[in-house]
Amino acid sequence: MRVLVVEDDEALNGQIVEALRENGYVVDTAFDGEEGHFLGDTETYDAVVLDIGLPQMDGISVLETWRRDGHTMPVLILTARDRWSDKVQGIDAGADDYVAKPFHIEEVLARIRALVRRAAGHASNELTCGPVRIDVKASRVSVDGNPVKLTSHEYKVLEYLMHHPDKVISRTELTEHLYDQDFDRDSNTIEVFVGRLRKKLGVDVIETVRGLGYRIDTGADDA
Amino acid sequence: MTRNSLTLRLALLAAAGSTAALLLAGVLFTSLFRQAVERNFDSRLEYLLTALIGAEISVTGVDAQVVESLGEPRFEIPLSGWYWQIRAGETGDVIAASQSLFGDSLPKTPIPPADGAISAINLIGPSGKHLRALERQILSGDKSFAVLVAGDADDLAEQVASFGRTVMITLTIFALLLALGAALLIRFGLRPLRDVRAALRSVRLGDSASLEGTYPVEIEPLVSDLNSLIGSNREIIDRARTHVGNLAHALKTPIAVLQNEANGTSELAGRVREQVAAMQHQITHHLDRARMAAQSKVIGVITPVGPTIDGLVRVMRKVHEDRNLTITAEHVGDIRFRGEKQDLEEMFGNLIDNACKWAKSRIDVRAVARGDRLVVTIDDDGPGLTAEDRKAVLSRGKRADESVPGSGLGLSIVDELVRIYGGRLELKPAKLGGLSVQLELPLAFDR
Numbered sequence: 001m002r003v004l005v006v007e008d009d010e011a012l013n014g015q016i017v018e019a020l021r022e023n024g025y026v027v028d029t030a031f032d033g034e035e036g037h038f039l040g041d042t043e044t045y046d047a048v049v050l051d052i053g054l055p056q057m058d059g060i061s062v063l064e065t066w067r068r069d070g071h072t073m074p075v076l077i078l079t080a081r082d083r084w085s086d087k088v089q090g091i092d093a094g095a096d097d098y099v100a101k102p103f104h105i106e107e108v109l110a111r112i113r114a115l116v117r118r119a120a121g122h123a124s125n126e127l128t129c130g131p132v133r134i135d136v137k138a139s140r141v142s143v144d145g146n147p148v149k150l151t152s153h154e155y156k157v158l159e160y161l162m163h164h165p166d167k168v169i170s171r172t173e174l175t176e177h178l179y180d181q182d183f184d185r186d187s188n189t190i191e192v193f194v195g196r197l198r199k200k201l202g203v204d205v206i207e208t209v210r211g212l213g214y215r216i217d218t219g220a221d222d223a
Numbered sequence: 224m225t226r227n228s229l230t231l232r233l234a235l236l237a238a239a240g241s242t243a244a245l246l247l248a249g250v251l252f253t254s255l256f257r258q259a260v261e262r263n264f265d266s267r268l269e270y271l272l273t274a275l276i277g278a279e280i281s282v283t284g285v286d287a288q289v290v291e292s293l294g295e296p297r298f299e300i301p302l303s304g305w306y307w308q309i310r311a312g313e314t315g316d317v318i319a320a321s322q323s324l325f326g327d328s329l330p331k332t333p334i335p336p337a338d339g340a341i342s343a344i345n346l347i348g349p350s351g352k353h354l355r356a357l358e359r360q361i362l363s364g365d366k367s368f369a370v371l372v373a374g375d376a377d378d379l380a381e382q383v384a385s386f387g388r389t390v391m392i393t394l395t396i397f398a399l400l401l402a403l404g405a406a407l408l409i410r411f412g413l414r415p416l417r418d419v420r421a422a423l424r425s426v427r428l429g430d431s432a433s434l435e436g437t438y439p440v441e442i443e444p445l446v447s448d449l450n451s452l453i454g455s456n457r458e459i460i461d462r463a464r465t466h467v468g469n470l471a472h473a474l475k476t477p478i479a480v481l482q483n484e485a486n487g488t489s490e491l492a493g494r495v496r497e498q499v500a501a502m503q504h505q506i507t508h509h510l511d512r513a514r515m516a517a518q519s520k521v522i523g524v525i526t527p528v529g530p531t532i533d534g535l536v537r538v539m540r541k542v543h544e545d546r547n548l549t550i551t552a553e554h555v556g557d558i559r560f561r562g563e564k565q566d567l568e569e570m571f572g573n574l575i576d577n578a579c580k581w582a583k584s585r586i587d588v589r590a591v592a593r594g595d596r597l598v599v600t601i602d603d604d605g606p607g608l609t610a611e612d613r614k615a616v617l618s619r620g621k622r623a624d625e626s627v628p629g630s631g632l633g634l635s636i637v638d639e640l641v642r643i644y645g646g647r648l649e650l651k652p653a654k655l656g657g658l659s660v661q662l663e664l665p666l667a668f669d670r
Contacts, residue, residue: 012480084569085565088534088537092537097542098542101479
């Protein structure tokens, strides 16, 4: 999962980024509105953490511009607790949730998880596909109830695919969502991760759609 | 019209002034008229006296031809009130008298002096009439006579009284016209003051930011002073609010950093966490208070209730999208709150947020105008609170359950804001099963 953090306070930005990385997210970061807007406009993210009070271009304008240009990624805004008008403005501009400052990092993590889940149409922290079950909160994977150990990269590939069941995900899309902007996108590491994943899971849930990408098949629309 | 009214004051002054002027005029006219009429009467008597004196008078009588030529027929009519009489100078006996006396005589008066001066006398005549008479002593040969001519003074009084009545009617009509004029004058003259009042009201209702329009030079300074007062009041409050907001923002980010930095298990981390929490609590509390105190008595601040509720409900629906909450918002017509938007949002926001945190599936928000109060109820179908908890939950920072995130300041801040606005906050069990919060606040309306 790839997340953009736009927050002008370096210390707070650093903390959010660190916490997200520790929890397996790929994070890009921006310290002002213009840079944040540019990244959100040109890169693909699964979620954005956006401060309202930003230099150069405020968070509300950044968000409005994104939404006007058709970007639909979930956005979590950071507001001051007593500023309800910021929250109303933020939601009206297209935000999906808010966290009031000062906050515990865990709260931001929980909201990001919920937003990603909601965007994928899941109601709980647990995603299942046949015998495969992952708990996105604890980053745990099990097959038929037996825990499976995955590296963080393998986990990210599986999580992304399971968040979008029955949908063909191209290698490019996977790369975009799993690596930050400096990653070498021509490499075929994705194929390697998928191969290892299949081996570790031991069940065939990841289907290769030739020339297009991969698909997690839940069998829901086979009928 | 109250006692301390400019209109009443002007009306009373105008009434007193014109009444005095008109009374004075009435008295003056009547007295001038009386003088003129009396002068006229006296000259008529004098003429008659002179004519009578021109007659040949002897102890036996007077030349009848002269008497006839006096040209005063009322001397012939019995008891007409018009008489003449000639008395002998020495004895005072009546020698001759007009037919109108009808054999009667006038009351005896002293003989006038011998120097020929005319004396004026008021008499009561035979039929009880008031008479005005002129009498003069003349010498004819070696004899002296007193010649008197009298006329009906009641006639005179009647003329004066009739004139007085006419004057009174005329002056009364005049007074009515004056009163009408004064009323128009007051109405027109005080119009700028009424305009100022209307302009102030529209400022108070929040329809305009300052007193608009042009005013006469006499009250223009007042209007411009009022405008600068309103402006500076607003500016001071805006500045205070901006400072407070900036301070809050400036402190909140470092606090968030400290809080997240101190998440280890060491004693230091624990101490820092504890102190950071205390700092956060204090900052929130005091900044809220400062902000509220600065805003509670601002003139002309009106916030529409409907859009505020709708905005907050939109936020809640979005934020709790995946919980399938049904949030209804009902508000009828143009309800307006007499106070700051930020305060209204703070109250509603905290309450609706609380309701959403606890609700199982439904939250009903309802705002109505009841008399001069805005009544807002927020019901949820959550677990609700016991009577004890309902009481305790309003005390500062206390939370009934620590398991749902929040600073715990929400309700006590709402309670404090409600009190500053002179409103009321009540917690009851809701029909939906959970908690029902009822807020009563001042409504903005035309006064």
